[in-house]
Amino acid sequence: MTSTANDDxxxxxxxxxxxxxxTEGITITEDAARTAAxxxxxxxxDRRRPMIVDMTRTAAVTRQARTVFLEPGAASRIALLGTSPVDRVIANFVLGVSNLPCPTxxxxSETAARSWLRGVVSA
Structure with missing residues (x-):
């Protein structure tokens, strides 16, 4: 396992x-989004890989951060993972950005997210 981290x-x-x-409760700013990217x-x-983004209890995503998500990167597919209706609303703002660089x-459910990332289709 390889990892990297900061406070966000x-x-x-x-x-x-x-x-x-x-980090729970974060407002994702442009700087935070660029650092994460x-x-x-x-x-x-230098490989494209599927990615799970655990956004559970994220407070907000700024407009500037959403523009960072338009930039192509290492992710080949992105599964946004959340647990609450608020997480879903925030995810919908991210998904509402036109021209995301990969399927998102x-x-x-992390299990469902992993299946989708691996290309396993469930009924």
């Missing part, structure tokens, strides 16, 4: 999936 985010690679976990690109070692979906 932890990024690891486990079983060839990037796991990005935001740099961590993801560095830890991925919201999940409340």
């Amino acid at each position: 985010v932890i990024v690891t690679v486990v079983d060839d999936i990037i796991l990005l976990k935001w 740099a961590f993801v690109n560095r830890i991925s070692a 979906r919201f999940f409340t």
Whole structure:
């Protein structure tokens, strides 16, 4: 397992999936988003990989941060993971950004997120 972190985010690679976990209660700013993207690109070692973004209890995502999410990076597919209706609303703001650089979906189950990232289709 490889990992990198700061006070806002932890990024690891486990079983060839990037796991990005935001600190609970964070407002994701442009600077935080750029730092996380740099961590993801560095830890991925020039390979595109599927990624789970655990955004559980994220407070908000700024407009400037959402523009960072438009930039292509190491993620080949992104599963946004949350547990509450508020997480879903915040995810919908991210998903509402046009032209995301890779397929991106919201999940409340890590198992379902991993299946989707691996290309396993469930009924």
